Amino acid sequence: MLQLALETLVALLQPTSLGFMVLGVSVGILVGILPGLGGTVGLSLLLPFVFGMETGPAIALLIGMAAVVHTADTFPSVLLGVPGSSGSQATIMDGYPLARRGEAARALGAAFFASMIGGLVGAITLFLILPVARPIVLAFRSPELLMLAVLGLSMVGILAAKRPLRGMVMATLGLLLGAVGAAPTTPFYRFTFGQMYLWDGVSLAVLALGLFALPELLDLLASGTSIAGSQIQRIGGGWLMGVRDVIREKLLVLRSAILGVVVGFIPGLGGSVVDWISYGVAAQTVRGSEFGQGDIRGVIAPESSNNAKEGGALIPTLLFGIPGSGTTAVLLGGFVLLGLQPGPRMLRSDLNVTLLIVWTLALANVLGATACMAMSGAVAKLARVRAARLAPFLLVIMLTGAYQSTRSWGDLVAFVVIGLAGWALRRLEFPLPPLLIGFVLAMTVERTLWISTTRYGWEWLLHPAVVGIGIVTAALTVTGIRLNRGRVSS
């Protein structure tokens, strides 16, 4: 195995493979930076080229792309408060306040370095866990998935800290919004108001852009300032400070990365919540934090986990041929075009391909993070540009991004309508992250609840793993409430 691993590394370091990996990484950075676009767009761009390529370079190209999207998507999250892709929403919570304080470079430096470490942890875990992962994945049946979704929902209480009830209202709204469109259990279309656009429900990309981006843009324009306001940008060395922050918080990085891998490899939970879960757990367990006010640890936690996630998400993709995230879904298509059929043989006859994927994942993460860090100083200056000069460009890019979701006018209309609603809700101090979490988990909750009760009756409530996850959820919620109480009284 080790010898094969070394051989694969040597193969990857050939100029052709390396060149394709660099190309893949560049595309990944590009689609990551552009709000509304993510790994899916990047992969569908690369797929036509993949056909006819040799397996090695093609894998380097595809994985190189997929690995760095969640590195580069930090730029808009931190600088503009706009999610660069669905994996970096939680980074906004503290990254954006940091940018507004004039510490954008520090936040970016920390984010990229944490991303890199997270990505490496993901790659290593993928390598170590693959041979034994089959039974672990199989242990998560529908009831267990349901409980994990509930665990995800329990993060809502923490994200809404001082107003848990409002967090619950918003999460419920998210759960309801997730019910729009085709019901997962029967071909019936709910709450579509006669619009075929709503048959597939609201798109996550449009919702995230609408909720976070448009309200921020409107308020910025109204205030007539730049993102960093009157704060003076700290010049030079900012990103180095971020790197030092990460080194100081190495335990948090490691913990969040492992969490990322675990959430990533559970199929059906969806990679879109991993950053929130990681943020929530960190907020609950880190002492003396100022989460939500520009605490650097609020950037480090989600960024470490969202890159690690890709390593985890590849486990079900490679072993079972089922996608662990949106990106891996398209990746599967690429594998088929290459003549690879993911399944048990990825550990036997196609083991060299699997090892190549691991190496590419690791190298691409280092490469992507380095490139982003090199760019961060220059890009951070964007935060000083007056909103009125930045906004039209942003609006064009956001609309273009939103339109890619189903390529119909409905996307643009939904973006504006959601944006206005988000603006009003934010003004009224309703926390928006819980809405997003509810929305993302809605489908999983309905689906797995239906399957569990049809299959097992109510007996599933007594499954050991169900009880275990239930206890963890309860413990996290209780300590969360206590911590919050302590914070409010102090």
Add this chain to the structure above:
Amino acid sequence: MRLSPADREQIVALGILLLVFGGAAVASLGFPPRARTYPLVVGVVGVLITAWELLAFHSRARSGPVQPSLPGDREVMRPATIGEQFPRVLPFLIWIGGYLVAVWVAGLVVASGLFVGVFLSREGRVRWHTAVLAGAGIIILLVVLGNVLGLRWPASAIAPFQLLGLL
């Protein structure tokens, strides 16, 4: 009891949420059984906790001013009410509306060039040739990105512009 404008907005918002949840619950009664349970439960739960929050808010509002600032939102001394802030935002909403109409008429590429140029010269107060350059720049960016990434955008609804929309 007199409510401040901010409090009144809160009550209106919670009222709307109540209607949304309640409406969803009622509408779901007409769904086939397998599609009904989930939205019904979510709707009812939504009504209950929104009503709870409404009551809690009401008693808070009576007992004194509300504590502002939430984690996740930037710190604001006293958040402006929607009534105060909306007039400030309105001009930009009109801009966005105008832009969308332009997209509908001329397709996204042309409309974006126009929008960026005009917005910059009006609101951004840049020199006119900078605005023209920026407008051309965004067109190039869109065309290049569109070709490289295979992106699509709304084409024009009106025939003569459709040729331009092909850009």
Add this chain to the structure above:
Amino acid sequence: MARVGPRLALLVVLIVWGCVGDRLPTVEFIVPFREGGGSDQWARAVAPFFQRHFSEPVRIQVFNIPGASGVQGGNEFAVRRPHDGRSLFISSGSNVFPALLGLRAVQYDFKEMRGIMGSPVGGVVYVSSELGIANVNDLCGTNQRLIYGGISPTGLDMVPLIAFEFLGLDVLTILGYEGKGAARVAFEQRETNLDYQTSPAYLSNVQPLVDEGSAIPLFSFGMLDAQGRVVRDPVFNKLPSMAEAYELCRGRAPAGAAWDAYRAALVAGFTAQKNLWTHDDAPPERIDALIATARATIADPSFQQLATRLLGGYEFYAGSDVEAIFSVTSQLSPTAREWLMTFLREKHDVRF
């Protein structure tokens, strides 16, 4: 600077204009599903060969219009695209079934399309070895609790669901899995014990289970031949087809409205699973050129190599063969449709 600005702007605009004007004519493949799915893979595999074998230089663009299980893209193709033979549409089981059932939202009609090329796929039904079922006879006589996991009664699952009903099996059907892959994992988790997979997924992911003894293949859905009979699947020619399975269980040859419905669903979902169409009132010479391109593509050895990977051993067909194979579906008799709709309404809570 004040002088340079406008000139620079003009120059740049002209360059862009020049680049665009030079473009090749475009032939568009409308994929009514998301990137990465089966239809998308199919389109992207065919596209480069189509471009290579086209009679004139063209650019083939794959364009995804996802939404409403493929209905959205079909409507776009039928209603909005010019009927110029430059716009092609890919149909798959999921957007044929809604048309088959006559759902109101469907604005496209396969009778108004000309088939260019298409491909079949097979499906194999298998059970968990824990049930002690070794063959079709055991299956029909079992008193074990059969549990099937699927996605939606109006998708490909319609074929196994009709098959189980027609065989008279008592099956606990759980529909709501995220995909056929998730349903297969559920089978491995013993959440279900009866499942089917399409050929490529069966060969890569179920065959290992069969080899280690935890899964037992029982029958294939079969293929519809030119005479409208259900025959053995060429890739799984050792397994009985659905027609044989019925005879084994019931002791007579299958017939009747339910059987007609099964055959229509079988064609839509499997025997003619993926098809490339254009509008039938497009210029005839362009339609002919498209069909010629399709034939040349299918004859290309390197395409055949790819097709083997993609389909796992079935053959593409072109031109009038598409309509010939498809006719069983597009000319479903009213009684068979009535049976199908009643079955879906009463057994699977589908509302039309």
